[in-house]
Amino acid sequence: MSGFLNDSCGFESDRPSDINFDTAVRLPGGGSTCDIFRTKWQRRDVFVKRLKEELRSKPIYLDALDKEFDIGVTLNHPSLPQYREFGGDYIVMDYIDGMTLADMIQRNDPWLADEKHIVRLLRELVEVVDYLHRHNVVHCDIKPDNIILTANGKNLVLIDFDKSYTDALSDTSGHPGKYGLPSVAKGRFAIDFNGIGMIAQSLKANVRGFKFSRYRRFVKTCFSADADCEKLTAILAYSPSGSRIGAISAAVGICVVAGLGLIYFLKQTDANTEQDSATDSAVVGVPGDSAMEVIDEPAVAEPTVNHPVAPAQAPSVAAPVAEKQDDIEERFAILCYEVEPLFNELITELNRLDSLKSDTTLSRRELMEHWNRYSDLNHKNIGVVMDKTRSIFFDVSLEELGNYLSATPGYKQYTSRYKEVAEAYHHELDRRLNR
Numbered sequence: 001m002s003g004f005l006n007d008s009c010g011f012e013s014d015r016p017s018d019i020n021f022d023t024a025v026r027l028p029g030g031g032s033t034c035d036i037f038r039t040k041w042q043r044r045d046v047f048v049k050r051l052k053e054e055l056r057s058k059p060i061y062l063d064a065l066d067k068e069f070d071i072g073v074t075l076n077h078p079s080l081p082q083y084r085e086f087g088g089d090y091i092v093m094d095y096i097d098g099m100t101l102a103d104m105i106q107r108n109d110p111w112l113a114d115e116k117h118i119v120r121l122l123r124e125l126v127e128v129v130d131y132l133h134r135h136n137v138v139h140c141d142i143k144p145d146n147i148i149l150t151a152n153g154k155n156l157v158l159i160d161f162d163k164s165y166t167d168a169l170s171d172t173s174g175h176p177g178k179y180g181l182p183s184v185a186k187g188r189f190a191i192d193f194n195g196i197g198m199i200a201q202s203l204k205a206n207v208r209g210f211k212f213s214r215y216r217r218f219v220k221t222c223f224s225a226d227a228d229c230e231k232l233t234a235i236l237a238y239s240p241s242g243s244r245i246g247a248i249s250a251a252v253g254i255c256v257v258a259g260l261g262l263i264y265f266l267k268q269t270d271a272n273t274e275q276d277s278a279t280d281s282a283v284v285g286v287p288g289d290s291a292m293e294v295i296d297e298p299a300v301a302e303p304t305v306n307h308p309v310a311p312a313q314a315p316s317v318a319a320p321v322a323e324k325q326d327d328i329e330e331r332f333a334i335l336c337y338e339v340e341p342l343f344n345e346l347i348t349e350l351n352r353l354d355s356l357k358s359d360t361t362l363s364r365r366e367l368m369e370h371w372n373r374y375s376d377l378n379h380k381n382i383g384v385v386m387d388k389t390r391s392i393f394f395d396v397s398l399e400e401l402g403n404y405l406s407a408t409p410g411y412k413q414y415t416s417r418y419k420e421v422a423e424a425y426h427h428e429l430d431r432r433l434n435r
Helices: 059-072 100-104 113-132 188-206 215-223 229-235 244-251 259-269 273-282 289-295 325-356 365-393 397-408 409-433
Strands: 025-027 034-041 044-051 083-086 089-095 098-100 148-149 156-158
Touching: 025 100, 025 113, 044 244, 059 083, 059 188, 059 289, 100 148, 100 188, 113 156, 113 188, 113 229, 215 229, 215 244, 215 365, 289 397, 325 397, 365 397, 365 409
Parallel strands: none
Antiparallel strands: 025 034, 034 044, 044 089, 083 089, 098 148, 148 156
């Protein structure tokens, strides 16, 4: 591919489309093999990727750049850059005004702390990977540095195809080893799903305030042997604040268990002690509103202290018209098995709180901090419980959905224990406030 190059100075031509690197603005970054520039080309604002000077005479790097252009120029998707020109030792593509995901993570951009934004980012990433795979292209290098979120709209753009793979070309290269995959996996779709999973893990590990209720299920699917875009899209199908999740939460009633009860109680008991209430608000956050925001449920009424959620009667296993009774019973057994560990974890935390309330060395504020940590765990686990319930009973009404969940032993044990611990904890906080 690079045989037409005559010297280390790179491709030379009298075509009017050539880039003038003397006037081009060199940008920070670029990686180990290329420098990057911003300039004008044919009255267009463009991004130029050029091999470093010491590599411009080496065929392996020239061929890799040629391959990247051959792949990129055939693709047309809103989440991919538009490749415009190949100049031998450089590539011209449309300039993307934005910031890499790596930079946003490093700066702890508050945009990333919103679950709706996380879901949207991952959805756009899965969609563009699906497009690539349908066109027989494997990116092979999905990472935060290769994702740009545009300045206007925060739309995702996947860049950098120098390690991409397609069997449409005879000479391609990828580096799956860096993702822990064997060399025989080069070019397989799994490497991209692995990269998507690593993106989610990076967000989870580095973004303060990260919220994604289906995180574990999403990452597990990314690293599974049978991962595909359809499965990932299904996990991302429901918006965290969408009406369907909201309706499910309201029907089940589980989202008001624990976290909101104490905060509402504190608002009531501290109403006549303005100074103390202001101090506690700094610990808890904004009473009421913060909890509602975390749960992403804008329409749930505030609960009373002593009635978190009364378990519904055990559901009738009489099957709907299109269902057999044994299928309903089997699915209900699966649900009980799936949610029990999540409720047991919450019960363990409640037992810990129950023992802490008798600790006279802890201040009232410290007791509230312990409750807030429990409330965070409650929010996380309940989100997973709702997802599991909906995935198992995907074809029933909201009322039936609530009945099935609230009839599980785990739910009953949790709500019963919550009543006991919350009431005692409330009384202890009230006593310490008034003493």
